[in-house]
Amino acid sequence: MEQVVERPLVCVDAGSEYCPCYLAASGECFVCSLLRGQKFCACSWSGTCSYLHYLWSQGKIKTRREVEVKVMHEELGPHLVRLVLDLPPAWIQELGNPGAFLFLRPENLPPTAAVPVTLFEISEAGAEVVLYVDGPKTRLLALAAATSCLVAKGPYYNGVQGLAALKRARGEEAVLVAGGVGQSATVLVARQLLRGGNRVRACLAPGRAGVNYAAGSLKALGVEVREVKSLRAEGLPLVCTWLQEKPAVVFSAGPDALHREVAALIAKAGAGIELATSQNAVFCCGEGLCGSCVTFTTGGRRVPRCKAQFLREEVTPWLK
C-alpha cells in the first residue's frame, strides 16, 4: 500500500471549540488527511487531533452563535464610526487575541447583511470595533448601530496571517506598519507582542480613514508611535531604517499592495525577519463554506482564508 503525503496546512479553528466544522463533515478539512478520505494521518499539528474531535463529536458540527448586543456609537470622521459592543463575558476572553473578528448585522436584516469587523480593542468597557462606511452593508450597519441593537456572530480568529510569528517573537524588536483602516488590527497585535516582552514600534498613516485613530491606544500600551502623512513617501523609508535593527517580526496592516512593499523591504534586509499581515479577503460566512475568500496555495490547493494560516512560503501567493 503506497502513500502520498500532501503538504499540510494550519487551520486557525483546528481543535478549538469550533472544530469539527462543515469542512470535516464534507470531507474537505484541509488539516486532516483522514477526514479528507486519505488512508493515513499527516497533518500540520495544531496541538490537537481534528479527527479525534470529529469522532468524539459523533458528526455534530460545532457552529458559532449569534447574540444580540447593545451598542455605543461614536463618529470619528466622515466615514469612520467607533462602536463599543456589550458582548457576553466569555467572548471577551476569546476575542482578546490578534486576528479576532466578528460578524455584525442589523437585527432586522438577514445574515447576508453581516459585516466582518476586526476587534480594535478589548477593555472593561466592552469590545471596540471601528467601522469604515463605504458600501451598502456598512452603511446599513452604521445606521442601525445609531438607533438599535445589533446581532453579533462569532468569535472568529483569522483576521491576521502569521499568528505563529507573532507568538514566536520573545524579547526582541517588532515593527507595526499600518495605513488607513488597517490600524484596526494593530492594537491586539501590539498587546500580543508586548506580552512577549518585545519592544514595539509603529508607523501609522491616516490613509482613507483620514485620522490615525490607533495612535492613542498604542501609545497608552507603551508602543513607540511615529505618525506620517503617507506610508509610501515617508513611512516605508522609516521602516527601512528600522529593519536594519533586525526586528523578529513586522506586522503590515493595510491593503495587499502595502504587504507586498513590506515583504520586498524585508527580503532586501536579509533573512530572519518574519512577516505577519492583516487579511484582506472578502469574508461572508467565516466558516470556509461560501467560497468568497478562497485562495490557492503554491501547491494549487484550494483553501479558505477565513480559516487557513499559511506556512512560510505559502504566505505570499495571494500577494503576487
Add this chain to the structure above:
Amino acid sequence: MVKMIVVGGGWAGCAAAVAARQAGAEVTLIERTDMLLGAGLVGGIMMNNGRYTAALEACALGGEAIFTALEGIYRHRDLNFPGHAHASLYDVVQVEPVIRRLLAARGIEIRTLSRAVEVEKEGDRVRAVILEQGERLAGDAFVDATGTTGPVGNCLRYGHGCVMCVQRCPAFGPRTSLAALAGGREYALVKPDGTYGAMSGSCKLVKESLAPALRRELDEKGKVVLPLPPDLVRPQKLKLKVCQQYALPAFAENIILLDTGHAKLMAPFFPLEHLRRLPGLERARFADPYAAGKGNSMRLLAMAFRDNSLKVDGLANVFVAGEKQGPAVGHTEAIATGLLAGHNAVRWAVGREPLVLPRTLAIGEIIAQITSDLAEGRAGRASYTFSGAGFFQVMREKNLYSTEEKEIRRRVREAGLEGIYAQSLVR
C-alpha cells in the same frame, strides 16, 4: 568536511549518528521530543534468539559502542522465557542518559524539541530540513530514522485511539517523514484482514504497584509467568502484535512479566479490571502506555522504498534506518540498520559506493529479504525480526544463527568488513 543530519533520535537514529561520526562526519541529530531513544525508552529486550548473532555482527563490523554502553545497565543477562533464549534486559529507566552521554562524548550535536516539518530539495538531493520553528539545517547527506509509529490519527483509525504512549505525540507533535516530505514512496504493513499497521506488543506496569512478593520475584529472576483464568485467554489478540516473535500460545495463556525497570507485560494491552483479578496484581497500574488497559500505539505505517544499501528510491542522499527502512522490528534491528544507514550516508557524501552487507550475515539477510519483498510486490505483507517468527527460522536454516563470538567475527572478517564502521572515510 561532511555534514550529516540524522532525523529521529530513536535507537536507529542514535546508531546512525554514531556510525556517521565514526566515519568522520560532523553530525547533528534532531529529535522532536525531549528524550532520545523513542520506543527504546520502554522496550529493553536484547540478545534474545537471533538478536544475539546480529548484535555480535554489528560489533564485529565496528558498531560496538552502543552495545558496550548498554553493558553497564543490564538488569538481567542470559534470561530464558517462553520461546526465547539468552535474552538480556536493559534498564529502561536508566538507559536514556547513558546513550545521550555516549553521543555527546563523541561530539554528536543533539537537538531535542526539534521537529522537522519541511525539506529543501534540489533535483534528487535534499539540501536541508526545516524545523517547526523555521530553522534551516543544511547537510550533505541525511538519515531518516523517523520511525513508523502514530501519529494520533493513525492510532485512532487503526488502533484503539491515542493511549498516551511514550511517543507523546499530543505534547511534541506527531512524527514526520523526511523521505515522504522529499517525495519518497512509502508503504504500510497490511494485515490479512486488509487493515494497516500493527500494535506495539507490550505494555509496562509500574513496579511499585505490584504485590511485594511478586515484585521481589521479578527483581530476582527477571521474569514471572502468571497463568490466566480460562475466561481471560484471548488467543486472537496475538494477531494484533507487531512483535510476532511473542505471538506464541504461552503469551496468550499466561501473563508474562519481564523486569526491564518497569514490569514489562508481554501483551499489547490488558483491561485493568481483568488484570487486577490476578494474584499480586490487585493494585496494578500502567506506566506505558498510560491507557494500556485500552490499547497500544500503532506501528509500521510509513516505511520507505529503499535498496540494499538503505538509500531511499528516487533520492540521492537520503538513507533510512529502523522501522523506516522496513518491517524489521526491535532495538537490535534498529541499531543494526541505523549503523549501516549512517555509515552509507557518509560514503555517499565522500563519493564512495554505498556498502551492501552480504547475505552471509544475518543483518545482510534481513535487509535483502525486505528488498525482495519490495521488488516482488509484497511490500508490507510480512514483518521480520532476528528474534523469532519466520526470520529466526530462516537464520537457523541458513546457519546464520550463532552465539559464538569467534565464529561471527570470522564471518565478518571473511566478508572483508571487520571494523569497517570504525574507519574514518573523511580526509
